[in-house]
Structures are given as C-alpha cells and as structure tokens.
Amino acid sequence: MSMGETLAKIQGLADMLTDRQRAELRKHITIRKYLKNELIYNEGDVPMSLLCLLSGKVKVYKSGVGGRTQIIRVIKPVQYLGYRAYFANQNYVTAASAFETSYICEIPMDVVYRWMEENIKLSLFFVRQLSLDLGVSDQRTVSLTQKHIRGRLAEALLFLQESYGLEEDGATLSIYLTREDLANLSNMTTANAIRTLSSFATEKIVAIDGRKIKIIDFDAIKKISKIG
Amino acid sequence: MSMGETLAKIQGLADMLTDRQRAELRKHITIRKYLKNELIYNEGDVPMSLLCLLSGKVKVYKSGVGGRTQIIRVIKPVQYLGYRAYFANQNYVTAASAFETSYICEIPMDVVYRWMEENIKLSLFFVRQLSLDLGVSDQRTVSLTQKHIRGRLAEALLFLQESYGLEEDGATLSIYLTREDLANLSNMTTANAIRTLSSFATEKIVAIDGRKIKIIDFDAIKKISKIG
C-alpha cells in the first residue's frame, strides 16, 4: 500500500482538513500491515492513534465472563476505529484484530485532537460517527439479548452481508468466517452456531461449503432475523 | 423550577457558550414538567430538542421482540439526552419516560447545532459525551448477554447505586423501581426479577421492603456481578 493510494483512501478525512493540517497529515501518517488474526490493539491498551482500515477486514471484540468473546462490530475499508477510547479518556475496553490480511494507516490521536480543536468540520465528523456507532450498539444490545438463536444467527448473516457484501454471484457472503467467529458475533456457543447454520442449510435457506456461506432465501433470513 | 434555578443547573453547558450564544440560550430554552411514567419521547419521533434533566429520574428504553422492553440507560440530574438521534440524522430509536416527577429543559437542537458549528468547546463536549455513552453501551451488551440472572441483577443494583446513590443510611437505593423495571434493566422476566431479588434477601445480601432495596453486603453484590 503506497502513500499515494493511502491518501486516496482517506481523502474523505483529508478533505476536511486545512492545507496546513493536510501537510501535517503527510508527516505523521504511517501504514502497517496486519496478518490474518493479528492483534491490532488489546483491551487495556492506551489509545495512541486514529486507525483507518485501508484494505482487509477487522473485528472489534470484547471478552466477557468465562473467557467468552463477543464481537462488538466489524470494520470494512474505509472506516475509522480506535477513537472512542481516546475521546473518553479511557484505555481501550475492546480489542481489535484482523479477520484477514489488512492494511491500516495510523495518525497520532493527539495530532488529530489538535486538528479538531481548530477544525469544526472534523469535530462534527466524529460527532456523527459516534452517534451512528451508539445507535448500532444500542440496537445490538436489544437484538442480542432478546432474539432467539436462529434470529441472532440470521441477523449476523445479514449484518455480514451489509458490511462486506456478496461475491459476483450475488448470494455468497464475501467474508469467510470460522463457526467460532460466527458464534462470537451472534452470542452463542460454537456448537450452536454449527448446528443452527446446518439447520438453515437443511431448510435450503443457505448453502454451506466449508466457510463459504451462500444465502439462498433472503426473505426467509430477513424474516427469521425480524421475528427473533 | 424557575429560570434562575434552571440556568444554574445547566451552567456547565452555558459556560461553554459565547456571550451571544448565552443570550440566545435564554430566548430558546423552555422547561417542562413530566409526571411519573409520562412519556418524554417515543421511538420513531423526530428529535427536535436537546433535553436536560434538571430534577427527577428518567429511563431510556427500547422495545424489542415480543413486546419485551430493555432499559438502555438511566438519566440523573444534570444529564443531557436526546442528542444522538439528531446528530445521526435519524429518528429516535429509543423512548424515554420519567421514573418519577421530573423537570426537563429543552433547547431546540438546530440552535444547539448552529452553536456547535461556531463553538469548538461545545462540539468537543458532545464528542466526549457520546464516547462515554458508547463505552457504556458496549460494556452493557457483553454484560447483558453473558452474565447469568444473578449477575445481571447484581449489576443492575450496583448500576442504580452509581446512578442515583443511596439514602442517608448509606445502604438503601435512592430509587424505588417496580420489579418490572428492575427486570427490564437486567434483561429478565418480571417473575425472575422477583425470585432472584427474594433469593438475595434470603441470603441476607439485600433487605427488601416493598420497592425499597437496602444493600446489606456490598462485597457479595460486587462479587456476584463480577463473576456473572
């Protein structure tokens, strides 16, 4: 990932900056490659940088009681992450790692915050991002607590489709997750993710080929997700 | 609640404003009294105002599948609410109502947003608020999904203590909730909230007298909440 490509990717952010800030951006930005399953940051770490996923796929998760893990959100290119903890003056309460090989650019958070103090547009950008994130999080709390297993899994499949899209066939999810990740996304045990996905396959709602999931009956999935 | 008292309560916000904005604030601010259980806003409503709870207690909740309700957060004086949806350009995805008689002041959100566009401090205030809210919401997702009933109820009791404090005896929660509200806060059925609270009473962890809950063994509650 070259600097030129990178700057093209984060143009949305760069466009909000003043000329002077944009010059500073070039000085401070760094790019790092993360391998599959590599940790990007961990719970308890001090947030130092604004991260922007340039390519690849990333999960943000939290470990709960008894070693269970909950995937809180998934990140696609070009999305930002890592800002909440800094703004709240906290250490990270989540961890993030790469689903697959990912390129992430980093901008020191103190530099970003300095820009925000003299750049309303940038501040309002984060107000909006945080507001969207919070809406999703609140909705997720209710879905994960109130829907039954089938509803939660169906919702997770739709969520993955919205986040990462479909292959050229217009039906196969573009992300290949392990059943364990699928379970951690849907708040269930791995065995139940396996079983429930198998049921969906038996019912011809999806077709599974290893980690490849093809959604055959979108309406059925939507219905199962909705009624819980 | 007089205008003088009100301005004293929202001084934290007023202090961030310019002189001109403060003058405008006086023109646009209105105060309204809400009776016990009165609806403040509903899911689907268009967010028009920034709300600030001056006195009383408020719940923000969301109805999920099968008519079940989840209390998402509780508000104490002097806290703001109603801003997320406006910033995200959405209608409300939650509802809010008063636990008890409450006074709430309202400032038109478009006025607030105009201020934000020319007032970095105010924008950064909301960046911080939203970041704190999001951290709580993410934590709550994991607690509510992974902890067992006793852990969730214990957490709810601690949460109420942190939010609304204790009576002069240093042990009785200052908020008197119905078992149904307690259930909606802890993601369980009303019958289970009743049963579990009774168990805590039998185990001498709390003492209950109607809706009055006295925490006898704080360490036990903390431990139950922690281990889930």
Added chain:
DNA sequence: AGCAAAATATGTTATTTAGCATATTTTTTT
C-alpha cells in the same frame, strides 16, 4: 506429503430461563 492442530459435525445430558397459573398484597381509582 505427512503430521499435528484446529475446526466442524452431531449426539446426549444438564442447566438456565421463560412461560403459565394462581394466590396474595399493594396501589390506584371511583
């Protein structure tokens, strides 16, 4: 290619929690 480790599949059992029913008590309304 061959081995080890990890992931998937599936059956069985145990636990947790919801659902339902009914009695009693408390609160609200008239």
Added chain:
DNA sequence: AAAAAAATATGCTAAATAACATATTTTGCT
C-alpha cells in the same frame, strides 16, 4: 371506603441453550 387494577410472590412445566463427549474433516505447518 370499596372496588378495581396492578404488582408481588411462588410453584410447576416447558423451552431454549450450554456443556460435554467423541468422531470426522479441514487446515496449517515443516
């Protein structure tokens, strides 16, 4: 103060989900 409605309490049953066990398949590694 009486009546009605709502909330609380408690027992029993059913449903949902986790836990555990074991076999098979796939993946990653050297």
